[in-house]
Amino acid sequence: MTADATVAPEDAVPWRRLDWRMLFVGPIGGLIRLAPVVAVLLVTGRPGDIGRFWVAIAIGVLVVLGGVLRWRTTRYRITPERVELHTGWLRRQRRSVPRDRIRTVDLTARPIARLFGLTVVQVSSASGAMLEKSGLSLDSVSKAEADRLRRELLDRSAFDSALPAPDAAVAQGVQLARLDWSWLRFAPLTFSSIAGIGAVGAAVFNLVDDFGIDPRDIGAVDAATDQLQAAPVWLALLVVGVVLLVIAALGAMVLFAERWYDYRLTREADGTLRVKRGLLTRRSLSVSEERLRGAEIAEPILLRAGRGGQCRALSTGISRDAQGGALQPPVPRAEAHRVASVALHEAPSMITQAPLRRHPRAAMGRRFSRALVPTAVLVAGAFLLGYAVPALGWAGPASLVLLPIAAALAFDRYRNLGHRLTARYLVTRQGSLVRSTVALQRTGVIGWTFRQSPFQRRAGLVVAEAFTAAGQSGYSVLDVGAVDAVALADAATPHLLTPFVDNDVLAVPGPGKQP
Amino acid sequence: MSVALPLRPPAHQASPRAVHWWRLRAGLLLVVLGGPQVVLWWLIGAGWLGWTALVTAGLVAGYGLVVPPLLYRIHRWEVTDQAVYTLSGWLVREWRIAPISRVQTVDTEHGPLQQLLGLGSVTVTTASARGAVKITGLAAADAAELARTLTETTQATAGDAT
CATH class of the missing domain: 2.30.29 (PH-domain like)
Structure with missing residues (x-):
C-alpha cells in the first residue's frame, strides 16, 4: 500500500473519513457524561411539566448532531510527504505533519470505543519549528485502520528507499518483555497508590450514593463509628490510618491491573518498540527506534525501598499522556535495567548500570545546606507560631523532627549523585524522592549549559546540563567539579567545546578520558 | 578552593548602549514596584508605605547603578x-x-x-x-x-x- 502511495502524485492521494461507528461512540460517551444533568432535569420540576422532557431530548439531539457534523467535516490523508488532517465546520483547522518528523504513534481504545472496534490514533512529531503544532490525533478509526496507520506512519522504508520493506514473515515482532503478575507487589509502592485511595473511595461513594444510602444507615459502619469515637485518639488514628493504607494498596493494585493487563513490549519488524497494555482501555505506544535517544530508570523512593524501578524511553515527541514513555510497569530493578539494555542494544554496564563517578565532597555540603536551611526557617517559623499562639505550642518541638528527615534526604541525595561517560552514552544520576538514572546518547546531545551560583563558584562546583530533543529536553549533571564538567562535556561531544576550552587549565588528559 | 570554569569567555561584548537598556529596565522595574506604593501612600496616608517605597527606590537605584556595568563586563x-x-x-x-x-x-x-x-x-x-x-x-x-x-x-x- 505504501508503494502505491509513493508512486501517486501528492494530490492524487484520496482523503479518508473517520470510521462511521464513531457516530455512536461520541454520543454514548456524551450521554453518559450528561446523564447526571438529564437525570436532574427529569427528576426535579413539577409533575406534568412536559418541558423538561423536551430539554432532555434536545440535549440528546444536539450531541448526536455534533457527532455527525464532526464526522462529516473531518478528513485525513497520508501523502508520501505529510500526514494531513482537516477538521471543523465554522472554524476550519488544517493540520499537517511532515512524515519524517513522526516519532511516536499512540493507539488508545477506551471501553466504549472498544465495543465498536474503534481506536484513537495520536501521532506525535518532533517539536520542530514553533509554529508547527507537534502532532495530531484521529478520533476515531477502526482497529484495522489504526494498525495499518501505525505501520505505515513509522515505516522508514516508505520514505527511505535504501531500507528494505519489512518482510511479512517477521512482521510479528520479537517479544522483549511481558507481564509477570508477581510485579503487582510493586503497585502499592508507586505514587499512584495515593490516586488509588481517591479511585476506590470515589467508586465506593458513588455506588453507595447511587443506591441512595447514607453510610451511617449501615449497621456495621454505624457501630464502627461509635466504637472509634469511644476509643482513645491514637487508636482511632491508627485504625483509620491502617484502613486508608489498605484501601490505597488495593486501589493501586486495581489501577495497576487496569493499566498493565496483558502488557507486552515488542520490537516490531519495522524498527519500532511497541508497548501494548490495558484491561478496559487498550493502549499501544510505538516508538521509532532510530529516534530513541536513551533510557531513564526512575525509582520513586518507596519503589526504591522495595528494590523496584521503571524504565522509560527517551524519545522525541512522546506525548504527555503516554506516561512519560514508560516502557514497562514498576518492576524489580534488575528487570528495569534489562529492558533498558535490550531497548538500546547496549550492555547494562554501558548505560544505566555503568559504574558512576562520585561527585566532590563539596557537593555534599551543598545538598545539606539546600535541605537544612529552608527546614531551619520552617522550624523557626513553627516555634514563633508556638509562642504567638499558645494553643499551638506543640508546633515548634514537633517540627524538630523535620531536621533529621531533611538531613537524611540531603545525605541520600548526595549519595545518589553520579555520572559517567561510556562509549556511546552519557549516564547521570540524581534525586532522592525520585531517583533518576538517565542514559543519554552522546550523539543526541544538542548543546550544553553550565550554571554557577556564587555559592557554587566558591565551592568550585557547577551544574552541567546536556540539551537534547528527547524526553525532558535537558538532563543535568548536578554539582560536578568545574574542571570535570568541562572535560566531561568536551569528551561527550567532541569538537563542540574544544575551541572555547581554556587549555592551560585543561592540559592534563585526566578526568575526561575514560575507558 | 575556588576553581574557575576552564572555558575562555566568548569573544564579543554587547553594544555599549546595552548598559542604558539595562538601566532603563531597572527604571521600569522601579515604576512597577514603587508606583503602586507611592499611590497607596498618597491615598491612604499610611506612613510605613512611604518608608517601603523609599527602600524599594534605594534598592532598585543601587541595582541600576551597579549591576548594568557589571552585566556589560560579563555578557x-x-x-x-x-x-x-x-x-x-x-x-x-x-x-x-x-x-x-x-x-x-x-x-x-x-x-x-x-x-x-x-x-x-x-x-x-x-x-x-x-x-x-x-x-x-x-x-x-x-x-x-x-x-x-x-x-x-x-x-x-x-x-x-x-
Missing part, C-alpha cells in the same frame, strides 16, 4: 562555524553552547526599549525546548547581520536537526 557572545557560545548572568553565571548544525530557527527581536536605543536580540533555537541560546543587547544592525549569517550557515546544513 559576552561568540559565533563560530561550529557553535554559538554565550556567557550571561551577574549573580548566577550561565555559559551556553549550541552547535550550529543543530540550529532550527534564528529569530531577531526588538522590544520597545530596545528600539528606542537601536538595539536588538538574536535567539537561536535548537530542537531541544530548553536549549535556546539568546544573545541580547546587540546593536540593531549587528543583530540583523548576525541573524542573516546564522540563517545562511544553518540552511547550508542538512538534516532535521534532532
